[in-house]
Amino acid sequence: MAKAEPTGIDLLVPEFNPPDPHPATDRQELxxxxxxxxQSAIASVETLLLKSLPSPIGVQDLSEETVIEGLLITAPLPxxxxxxxxxxxxxITFTTPHANRQLLPCKATGREPDFQxxxxxxxxxxxxxxxxxxxxCLVLTSQxxxxxxLGEEDGEPRCQFSFDPDDLDLAWKSLRGRMMLTAPQHLSYVDELAARFSPIEPDYRWVMAFSQYLLEHQPTAHIAPVAQQVEVPTKLAADVELIQALTHEIRTPLTTIRTMTRLLLRQPELxxxxxxxxxxxxxxxTEQIDRMELIFSGVELATTAPSQAVxxxxxxxxxxLEHSLPQxxxxxxxxxLNLAVAIPHKLPAVVSNPTILDRVLTGLVENxxxxxxxxxxxxxxxxxVGDRLKLQLQSQPESDESPHTAPTVRHAIGQLLTFQPETGNLSLNMNVTKNLFQLLGGKLIVRQHLQQGEVLTIFLPLSTIAQS
Structure with a gap:
């Protein structure tokens, strides 16, 4: 029986519904x-794409002559x-009428840029x-x-996916019809790409790999064995889901803008x-992407099972410090502001996680x-100091006569984030930040002093190897 063309594309694909030891009981949980x-599916698609593309490319290798290896159609943002x-x-990104078009590189020069x-x-x-x-997300490649x-079916939220060429063909035709109405000037070029990368019968190895990645990228709350299941309050679980979605939606357009900016920086005669x-x-x-990455990683670590230690x-x-101080x-x-540094010429080794510690320290200094x-x-x-290394940050006013800044006003957003109205700064709250330092083997102490204002003191354990 021929499939009827739906109004959207959410009915084209089977539901992604892995076993859930904690079945949803209401619409919010669904x-x-x-x-x-x-989020798990998109992370899995990204992994597949990186494995299927001819070779890894860094930002420094980008050029406008890069060979196109496939067509990607997404909504509502990159x-x-x-x-x-x-x-x-x-x-191609199908944007909604209320989407922030300023986040998309569509009219950077006062004229519509060349589509290709x-x-x-x-x-x-x-x-x-x-x-x-x-x-x-519709992906068409030679591999x-x-x-x-992510939409609704029978009034309930559903995430669905398919490798079936018939489903993909119907999805493409549905999107092509919309493009014919709103952007017919680009249709011939997109048709060429769609013909070049037309849907193919799936190789079982790609399907198996995708299924495996789905399990790997599922949040702990959905796939962890019962013995390792973390009991997270419903309200906190909602905070985590919101933050994961928020950081992803912010990082993606910013990364697109940064990539386009770096392409422009390669142009001669600027x-x-x-x-x-x-x-x-x-x-x-870059700074905002790093901030979002810190928030995302911080929340992920803060809600990780104790058995999954850093x-x-x-x-x-x-x-x-030599790497981070210039930044x-x-x-x-x-x-x-004037940053003054007092560091001994030779420092002992410490025990921590260098990658995460660098990110957390940089975020702390920025805030x-x-x-x-x-x-x-x-x-x-x-x-x-004894068996620990002490790293302290404190501020001083411009002169002795200058009044020091008043204590920072922070408003809680859920149980994980804080917002500072005066600066517009969104960050992990101090409790989460302190937990991060504990996971990294250290300790963070925050004090308010009348003269110095806020003083941050971080202790990291010295390596016993270095002491022996």
């Missing part, structure tokens, strides 16, 4: 479950941020289009074809003023500098 499955995917797949040149283009859906209520949809502005855009995007190892804190100083200088008035001085002191 919604959280569907979003969790969507989904993937990895440079290899951004550069090698031509991406930029490898990424937004197309706005009609306001009454039922597709505006869905999230979807595999796949569609993933004026110094333009180079300076593009450099500032690149830097700001890997700790003997590491050189001196090398970490900290740049952050301070941009806010007209610290955002709260200080222009002209303040930040003192960073590192000293061995």
């Amino acid at each position: 919604l959280l479950k569907a979003h969790s499955q969507w 989904i993937f941020s990895h440079p290899a995917i951004v550069s090698q797949l031509h991406t 040149e930029y490898h990424h283009f937004p197309i706005e859906l009609l306001p009454t289009d039922p597709l505006a209520e869905e999230r979807f 595999f074809s796949l569609v993933v949809v 004026s110094p003023r333009v180079l300076k502005r593009l450099g500032a855009i690149d830097r700001e995007c 890997d700790l190892t003997t590491m050189s804190i001196g090398e970490l 900290w100083k740049q952050q301070a200088e941009r806010r007209n 610290f500098t955002r709260n200080l008035p222009s002209g303040s001085r930040i003192q960073v002191e590192v000293t061995p």
Whole structure:
């Protein structure tokens, strides 16, 4: 029997419904479950794409001549941020009428950029289009074809996927019809890509790999064995799902903007003023991407089962500080702050996780500098104290006569985040940050002093190998 063409594309694919030891009992739980499955599916698609593309490409290798290896159609925002995917797949994003078009690189020069040149283009859906209520990802490559949809069926949230060429063909025809209405000028080029990467019969190895990745990327709350299951309050689980979705939706468009900016920076004959502005855009995007990554990782670690501890190892804190201090100083200088550092010439090794510690420290310093008035001085002191290494941050006013800043006002957002109205800064709350340092083998102490304002003190355990 021939399949009827649906109004959206959510009915084209079977439901992704792995066994759940904690079945949903109401719509809110069903919604959280569907979003969790969507995130798992998208992470799995990204892994498949990175394995299928000819070779890994870094940002420094991007060029407008990069060969297109496939067609990617998503909604309502760009989904993937990895440079290899951004550069090698031509991406079309169906945006909703209320989407923030400023986040998409659609009109950077006062004219509509060339559709083929930029490898990424937004197309706005009609306001009454039922597709505006869905999230979807259609992937067409020479290796595999796949569609993933987050929508509703029979009034309930559903995440669905399919490798079936018939389903993919119906999905493509549904999207092509919309493009014919709203962006017919691009149809001939997209038709060429769709014909070049038309849906193919799935190789069972890609399907098996995708299924395995689905399990690997599922949040602990859905797939952990009962013996290791973490009892997370429903309210906290909702916070985690919201933060995961929020950080993903922010990082993805920012990464797209940064990639396009770096492509522009490669263009010859740019004026110094333009180079300076593009450099500032690149830097700001990178900082915000790193902040979102810290929030995402922090929440993930904060809700991890105790049995899944962070890997700790003997590491050189001196090398970490040598790498991070220039970035900290740049952050301070941009806010007209003076960063003074007092570090011994030779530091003992500590026990922690170098990658996560670097990210957490940089995020902590950034939040610290955002709260200080222009002209303040930040003192960073590192000293061995017994069997621990002490790293302390404190601020001083511009002069002895200058009043110190008032204590920072922070509003809680859920149980994991705080918001500072004066700066617009969103960050992990101090309880979560303290838990992160505990997972990293250390300890964070926060005190308010009348003269120094907020003082942050971090203790890290010294390596017994270094002491012996």
